[in-house]
Amino acid sequence: MVPAIPHSTLPEVSAADWRVLRALGDGTTVAELADREAFSERDMYRQLQKIWLRLGVINRHAAMVRAVKLGLLD
Secondary structure, eight states: OOOOOOGGGOOOOOHHHHHHHHHHHTTOOHHHHHHHHTOOHHHHHHHHHHHHHHHTOSSHHHHHHHHHHTTSOO
């Protein structure tokens, strides 16, 4: 089990961003996310890039690892 990061060091990520991260962790595709969030696929990729930036990571895999470390995903 990965230890959770202290609350004081949590990045500024919105509830909608966490919802997207959880969906990705559950295996939802970007196309499915775009449809669910009412974005085009291109806009969804842009949104994901913004989430990665706020998390301090560069890709989906690193974002999932970071989300686990933050205690947001199992």
